[in-house]
Amino acid sequence: MTLGVAHAEGPRAVLDALLEVRPPFSPAAVVADFVGLLRQYSIDRVVGDRYGGEWPRERFRDLGIQYDLSDLVKSDIYLACLSRLNSRQVELLDNHQLLLQLRQLERRRGRSGKDIVDHPPKGHDDVINAAAGALVLCVADEGGAYSVSPLIM
Structure with missing residues (x-):
């Protein structure tokens, strides 16, 4: 499970925190840990994917955090982030896994012609x-701290 927290500084986006918990783990305990970090940043809402069905949404909600489903698929997220990276509008953390996974991303043309x-x-x-x-x-979101929590990829 992973959690990223970022905030906007004008047109720039700054990555503040990044947590990764690898299996084996208790999903409920990880969500509780994530909520602890979110509270440190005064965040009461996350955006995440549909992995795990309703369970992640319920667990976050039980702990006082609204969990919204992302309208974006990961390809759209990556393409938008790449554009911001290339224009130096993003500040990343010095995190080995983050940089490794970023470098390993592959871009290809899909059947519909979309990247x-x-x-x-x-x-x-x-x-x-x-x-x-x-x-x-x-x-x-035009400012403020924001987090996203794609769960168990």
Whole structure:
């Protein structure tokens, strides 16, 4: 499970925190840890994917955090983040997994002609997904701290 927290500084997006918990773990305990970090940043809402069904939404809600489903698919998040990275509008953390997963992303043309960005076969992208999602959404939200929590990739 991963959690990224970012905030906007004008047109720039700054990644403030990034947590990754690898299996084996208790999902309920991880959500509780995530909520602890979110409270440190005075965040009461996360945006995440549909992985895990209703369970993550219920667990976050039980702990006082609103969990909204992302309108963006990860390819759209990556493409938006890439544009911001190339224009130096993003400040990343010095995190080995983040930088490794960012470098390993592959861009290809999908069947419909739309670009698809994803990790290579047998690769992972949960850390870059959480970071990129938080960075893209905090600027789209026009300021304030924002977090994204793609769960169990």
